[in-house]
Amino acid sequence: MEDYRRIADRIAEDIAAGRLRPGERLPPQRVFARRRGIAGSTAGRVYGELVRRGLVVGEVGRGTFVRAAPLPSGRALAEPATTAPVNLELNYPSAPGQSExxxxxxxxxxxxxxxxxxxxxxxxxxxxxxxxxxxxxxxxxxxxxxxxxxxxxxxxxxxxxxxxxxxxxxxxxxxxxxxxxxxxxxxxxxxxxxxxxxxxxxxxxxxxxxxxxxxxxxxxxxxxxxxxxxxxxxxxxxxxxxxxxxxxxxxxxxxxxxxxxxxxxxxxxxxxxxxxxxxxxxxxxxxxxxxxxxxxxxxxxxxxxxxxxxxxxxxxxxxxxxxxxxxxxxxxxxGTVEHLVRAKRADAAHRQHLVAEHLRGYTVHSDPHGYYAWWELPYPWRADTFAAAAAERGMAITPGSAFTVPVLGTRAEDCVRLGLASTAPPELAQALRTLAGIARTRP
Missing domain, CATH: 3.40.640.10 (Type I PLP-dependent aspartate aminotransferase-like (Major domain))
Incomplete structure (x- = not known):
């Protein structure tokens, strides 16, 4: 019997080569098993391995989708990374003149x-x-x-x-x-x-x-x-x-x-x-x-x-x-840490003002002093298809399903998290305007 990891490797190659695109839905596991001539339990292990690698996201009742910005494998204790020009997944704040x-x-x-x-x-x-x-x-x-x-x-x-x-x-x-x-x-x-x-x-x-x-x-x-x-x-x-x-x-x-x-x-x-x-x-x-x-x-x-x-x-x-x-x-x-804390509090507040300005009218949960925003997308958008649409425009965002514990089936498929810290304010403002424009269209 073929090892499930080798099958997962081939799916990963298809994703890397663009043959499977962000937001694309994989077949149900029973269909996948029939097409590959493998047991249903093996198909389940393949899908589980793809989830573990951060390549796909499973949404209860909807299926399994190619993730917009895959996590690098083997980095269990590190933040996700992406090559997208505008990164709203990573969230590392930096104050002006920080290195100095x-x-x-x-x-x-x-x-x-x-x-x-x-x-x-x-x-x-x-x-x-x-x-x-x-x-x-x-x-x-x-x-x-x-x-x-x-x-x-x-x-x-x-x-x-x-x-x-x-x-x-x-x-x-x-x-x-x-x-x-x-x-x-x-x-x-x-x-x-x-x-x-x-x-x-x-x-x-x-x-x-x-x-x-x-x-x-x-x-x-x-x-x-x-x-x-x-x-x-x-x-x-x-x-x-x-x-x-x-x-x-x-x-x-x-x-x-x-x-x-x-x-x-x-x-x-x-x-x-x-x-x-x-x-x-x-x-x-x-x-x-x-x-x-x-x-x-x-x-x-x-x-x-x-x-x-x-x-x-x-x-x-x-x-x-x-x-x-x-x-x-x-x-x-x-006093360097204290100085940076003050600067980053002010920076976070400024970025939250940008969120309030450019996402006005949408259901966005955030704190005036925080560096992220939890966005309940307007119908009929789903998180992974929205993340895929953002990726096509050079922006990486995190689908809500990344934050759920799978056994619960918490409904987060209509939400995305925006990390506000790792993109310069002018680019962040433009990204928020673009995302708001996407949300006004239909998937």
């Missing part, structure tokens, strides 16, 4: 004596200076992590992976918002973890949904984005945070809190760790605040759990480099 701001702190690290020290390996717990600097950076009005609880990863994605690896055995269940950061699905797949989608409302994850899921079959942990949720931009209020923390304590469930975008929120709310410090793992990082190329991921563990987290970081080869730690300490200490 970052360079002075790096200069001392290039002295031979300092460089020799900086090129040594660093433990998962970093250095004393890094722990103190990170604790100060992450502090909110009602919460400041103890430096002794800090561990460090190469980036925030790796910190998420380490937190889940330290908490959940293969085959375990993790509660997660029904719309979520796509790469968490890849992380869970690599760890052999089952994601359990939980309903959301206008304030994000519903606490009673955690209770219902846990009582059905126990959850090992819950992953949640309470501040500037990606992709919807929803932020939980203080009362909801209290409720979720109380439910987690009552059910004895650990929380993995992703705060990677929280620095943009004006008057930052305290993390869930302020309400349930004994069970909350806080994930954050420098990639959005500073730059993706030289970054550090932060992972604050509950008291008594630091060594388990450190062991997961080591086993996954996810620890931060000492050079990156040294650079981060200097950027935090000299």
């Amino acid at each position: 701001l970052l360079a002075p702190a790096l200069a001392p690290l290039l002295r031979p004596d300092v460089l020799a020290e900086s090129l040594r390996t660093a433990p998962a717990t970093g250095t004393a200076a890094a722990r103190e600097a990170a604790a100060g950076l992450l502090a909110t009005p009602g919460w400041r992590p103890a430096p002794s609880r800090l561990t460090f990863a190469g980036n925030a994605r790796q910190a998420i992976a380490a937190a889940l690896a330290s908490l959940v055995r293969p085959g375990g269940r993790v509660g997660i918002e029904s719309l979520t950061y796509p790469l968490v699905k890849e992380i869970a797949n690599r760890l052999g973890v089952t994601l359990v989608p939980l309903p959301m409302d206008a304030e994000g994850l519903r606490p009673e949904a955690v209770t219902a899921a846990h009582r059905s079959t126990p959850l090992s942990a819950v992953y949640v984005q309470p501040t500037l949720h990606n992709p919807t931009s929803v932020t939980m209020g203080e009362a909801r945070r209290h409720q979720l923390a109380a439910i987690a304590r009552e059910l004895d469930i650990p929380l993995v809190e992703d705060r990677i975008w929280s620095f943009l929120h004006e008057g930052p709310l305290d993390p869930l760790a302020a309400y349930a410090p004994e069970r909350t793992y806080v994930v954050d990082g420098l990639s959005k605040r500073v730059a993706p190329g030289l970054t550090v991921g932060f992972l604050v563990a509950p008291e008594g759990r630091v060594e388990q987290v450190a062991a997961a970081l080591r086993s996954g080869a996810w620890t931060a480099s000492r050079f990156a730690l040294e650079a981060a300490v200097r950027w935090i200490a000299d």
Whole structure:
């Protein structure tokens, strides 16, 4: 019997060569199996492999479609990439003069004596200076992590992976918002973890949904984005945070809190760790605040759990480099990070003004301080066909199905996420005008 991966390779070649175009629908699996002379179960594995590679997207009740901008294979802990001229998938903000701001702190690290020290390996717990600097950076009005609880990863994605690896055995269940950061699905797949989608409302994850899921079959942990949720931009209020923390304590469930975008929120709310410090793992990082190329991921563990987290970081080869730690300490200490945060808050607000101007009249969910927008497309557009139409005009956008957990069948086929950070404002304005024009036509 032919290996399913070889069949997937040939489909991938057809997509790469343009013989299968973005938005084109693949035949139903039973038809595909009959045409190829293979078993239905093998066809299912072929389609699953194509989804894993990011080449196709399956929509419940509609079928499987070629994705507008395929994800590169083998990059489970990295952001998707695309060669489209206008990239509204990637979302890395950059402030004017950013390189000039970052360079002075790096200069001392290039002295031979300092460089020799900086090129040594660093433990998962970093250095004393890094722990103190990170604790100060992450502090909110009602919460400041103890430096002794800090561990460090190469980036925030790796910190998420380490937190889940330290908490959940293969085959375990993790509660997660029904719309979520796509790469968490890849992380869970690599760890052999089952994601359990939980309903959301206008304030994000519903606490009673955690209770219902846990009582059905126990959850090992819950992953949640309470501040500037990606992709919807929803932020939980203080009362909801209290409720979720109380439910987690009552059910004895650990929380993995992703705060990677929280620095943009004006008057930052305290993390869930302020309400349930004994069970909350806080994930954050420098990639959005500073730059993706030289970054550090932060992972604050509950008291008594630091060594388990450190062991997961080591086993996954996810620890931060000492050079990156040294650079981060200097950027935090000299005010560079604070300066960049202020600049990026203003930049995000400006880009949201462009969204409000050019997508006026459409149903768009976003936050005035966020770097993305969740667009409910007008009928009869579907996400993948809209993304394909955008791709034909040189724009890469992310279909809503990329953010769903497949077993739930959440209806996101009519939505797309627009990442606003990686395209210069003039090009972003033009792209938004073009997208609005596409939306006014019929597919």
